[in-house]
Amino acid sequence: MTRQLHLLLLGNPRFGSSWRYPGVVNGPAAVLDSVIEAAKTAERGTFDAIFFADTLNYGPDAAWPHKSTEDFEPFTTTAALSRETERLGLVVTGSATLQAPYHLARQLISLDHLSGGRAGWNVVTSFAQAAADNFGDAGVLAHDERYRVAGETLEVVLKLWNSWGPDTIVEDRDAGVYNDPARIRVPAHKGEFHSVRGPLGASPSPQGHPVIFQAGSSPAGRAFAARNAEVVFTGQGDLDRGRGFVEQIHGQARSSGRDAAPLVTPSLGFVIGSTEAEAKAVERTLFEQFIPEYQIGWLQEVDIDLTGADLDGPVPLDAFADTTETHQTALAGYRALATQGTPTVREFLFRTVTAFGARVVGSPERIADEIERWFTAGAADGFILGPSGIPGQLDAFVDHVVPILRHRGLFRHEYEGETLRSHLGIPNLFPTS
Numbered sequence: 001m002t003r004q005l006h007l008l009l010l011g012n013p014r015f016g017s018s019w020r021y022p023g024v025v026n027g028p029a030a031v032l033d034s035v036i037e038a039a040k041t042a043e044r045g046t047f048d049a050i051f052f053a054d055t056l057n058y059g060p061d062a063a064w065p066h067k068s069t070e071d072f073e074p075f076t077t078t079a080a081l082s083r084e085t086e087r088l089g090l091v092v093t094g095s096a097t098l099q100a101p102y103h104l105a106r107q108l109i110s111l112d113h114l115s116g117g118r119a120g121w122n123v124v125t126s127f128a129q130a131a132a133d134n135f136g137d138a139g140v141l142a143h144d145e146r147y148r149v150a151g152e153t154l155e156v157v158l159k160l161w162n163s164w165g166p167d168t169i170v171e172d173r174d175a176g177v178y179n180d181p182a183r184i185r186v187p188a189h190k191g192e193f194h195s196v197r198g199p200l201g202a203s204p205s206p207q208g209h210p211v212i213f214q215a216g217s218s219p220a221g222r223a224f225a226a227r228n229a230e231v232v233f234t235g236q237g238d239l240d241r242g243r244g245f246v247e248q249i250h251g252q253a254r255s256s257g258r259d260a261a262p263l264v265t266p267s268l269g270f271v272i273g274s275t276e277a278e279a280k281a282v283e284r285t286l287f288e289q290f291i292p293e294y295q296i297g298w299l300q301e302v303d304i305d306l307t308g309a310d311l312d313g314p315v316p317l318d319a320f321a322d323t324t325e326t327h328q329t330a331l332a333g334y335r336a337l338a339t340q341g342t343p344t345v346r347e348f349l350f351r352t353v354t355a356f357g358a359r360v361v362g363s364p365e366r367i368a369d370e371i372e373r374w375f376t377a378g379a380a381d382g383f384i385l386g387p388s389g390i391p392g393q394l395d396a397f398v399d400h401v402v403p404i405l406r407h408r409g410l411f412r413h414e415y416e417g418e419t420l421r422s423h424l425g426i427p428n429l430f431p432t433s
Contacts, residue, residue, distance in 0.1 A: 005375050005410045006265060006382025006424060007402075008091065009042040009394070011035060011050040012071070016298075016353050017291040018389030019068040031070035032080075038394055039081045042088055045398035046412050048423040049089025049120060051213075051233070051384050052077060056095060057130035062307070063297030075107050082115035089420035091120035091213055096150035098126045098135045102196055104153070105160035108210045109202045117206030117419035117428075121157075122213040122233065125150045125221075127326040128301045143325045147220040152193050154212070154228055159187035161209040163199030207419035208429020214262075217245065217329040226252030229262045230426055233384055235333055235357035236266045242358070242379030263424060266374075267357030268383040270367050272396045279362045286388055287350055295349040302330040311346040315339075357386070364400035371401075372410060 013031045018024060025034075039050050052074035059067055078090040090111065094104050104121070112119035125146035126132065132140045141149060168183040187198040214229035216222070217236075225232045226249055236242035246264045253261040271286065273279030296306045303321035315338040324331045337343075337351045360370040374380040387393045405411040421428050 002409075003381075004412065004425065005371070005405060006263060007045070007047045007411065008049045008051045008089070008265060008382065008384045009038065009047055010267070010384055010386045011038055011042075011052050011077075013038070014068040014070060015386075015389060016294060017066070017289055020291070021289050021390050022285065023391045024389070026068060026070070028070050031072070035072070035077060036081065036084050039085050039088055041394050041398055043085050045402045046415055047088060048382070049091045049118075049420055050078075050081070051091040051120075051122065052093060053122075054093040054095075054124075055128065055131060056098060056126060057128055057134055060130060060297045060300045062300060063294050066291045066294035066297070075111060078111055078119070079114055082111065082118070087118070087415045087418065087423075089118045089120055089211075089423055090115055091122055091211070091420075093122040093124055093215075095126040095131075096123050096153035097141060097146050098131060101153045101156035101194055102160065102198070102200070105157040105200050106202070108157070109161055109200065109205060112205035112207065112210050113202070117421070119205070120211040120213050120231070120420055122215055123150060123154060123224075123228070124215055130301070140325070143218065143328060144220045147216070147224050149193050150224065151228075152191050156187065156189050156191070156194050156196050158209075159185075159189055160196070160198050160200035161202075161204075163187065163201075164203045166204055169203055204429065206428070207421040211420050211424065211426060221329070222248060222252060225249060225262060226258075227256045231263045231265060231424065234264060234266050235329070236379070237333065237336065237358060239374055239377055239379045242266055242374060243377055246378055246380070263381040263426075265382045265384050266380050267386055268371070269353075269357060269359040269386045269388070270393075270397065271361040271388050272364060272367060272393055272401065274363065274400075276362050276366065279366075282388065282390060282393075283361050285390065286353070290350055290353055292346055292349045295352050299334065299352065302327045302334065304331065304334055306345060306349075309345045311349075312344050315343060315345050315348045358383075364396070364404055367397070367401050368404040368408070371405065372408060375410060 013035050019026050042050050054074050074092040078092050081090055108121050129140050163185050168179055170180050171178055184199055189196045211230050213231045213233055214225040215233040217234045232249060234245055236245050250261040271279050271283045273282055292311055303324040303326055304319055306319045309316055320335050338348050360367050406413055
């Protein structure tokens with residue numbers, strides 16, 4: 001089977017300063033409309049899925065004056081989108097360290113059924129103190145400890161999803177018996193971090209259960225992904241780093257005894273124009289509208305403190321912690337951005353708008369070339385695309401980049417299956433036919 005490119009869309013509606021861009025309409029109704037429009041556009045482009053990040057907090061206090069409020073919760077947002085779309089996958093982020101496994105399992109399998117088997121779970125370990133403060137007084141766990149908790153959370157969720165097999169429901173109307181109790185698997189889990197009896201009252205979805213995504217790139221995160229993930233979301237700034245990451249994940253997956261390695265889909269920010277000059281003009285608009293103070297506040301979550309720094313002076317490297325128990329990969333990635341050339345603080349902060357993943361600015365051909373370069377070099381199985389937030393950019397990608405990728409034989413012309421697993425080429429679980 002010919003290897004196929006995968007495209008997912010980062011669906012969060014109002015990242016960073018995007019609320020102030022020309023042409024953007026704010027407020028709950030407008031934001032909902034924009035999310036629905038983005039999902040329908042992604043489905044028109046036959047994308048694999050729309051992907052929602054989540055933080056479980058409103059961010060550091062310093063970012064509050066500059067942050068828009070309509071940051072919709074991903075489970076309810078995707079439940080709404082399940083009725084607005086037919087084929088597009090719906091991937092939600094759920095914290096395996098702060099959210100209870102029973103609730104996660106129930107919400108996710110419900111979304112999977114509501115969407116006809118199109119759900120995915122991005123398993124994360126929450127690192128922000130502001131998020132931990134919303135779930136009691138325990139504070140933030142040490143970095144590697146978070147992955148131990150996440151491992152057990154995932155174990156419990158999988159047990160709950162497996163409570164019902166494809167043959168558990170008998171639906172004997174004459175006898176008044178719906179389930180065969182002998183076929184119900186009661187997890188009765190008692191572990192180091194969780195005690196959950198179960199079972200979960202839900203049958204397998206059309207794809208069995210949601211696809212498991214994972215978004216950590218630290219050593220502990222890579223080991224977790226190699227054991228458990230079916231798709232890995234990562235931020236790699238250049239092709240060589242991306243290829244090295246893929247090789248590491250594939251090697252660790254083989255060492256873990258897995259038959260198939262996870263797909264790897266790095267983030268890719270893009271700015272598109274009909275010509276290179278037009279694309280650069282769009283980027284200038286982004287630079288003029290972004291809010292440095294917002295980025296300064298947000299970076300505090302990963303132990304980078306640029307408070308009071310001269311925006312037009314050099315980046316003070318002592319603003320970066322030597323090490324962190326929050327997000328090790330982000331800290332290293334941002335330090336790399338700060339040392340590529342000699343950016344001013346303002347220029348560095350603008351670079352952080354698209355995080356520490358790859359970024360391409362240019363014509364449709366230029367963007368398609370970069371996607372093909374990564375894909376054919378084995379540095380990515382696809383990308384999670386982060387549009388700039390300026391109206392029209394996603395439409396331009398679907399209308400002008402996707403046809404080029406199709407012409408080159410890299411991307412599908414139409415959906416061939418109904419479930420997210422079928423889009424990704426991952427076998428459905430509990431096949432019914």
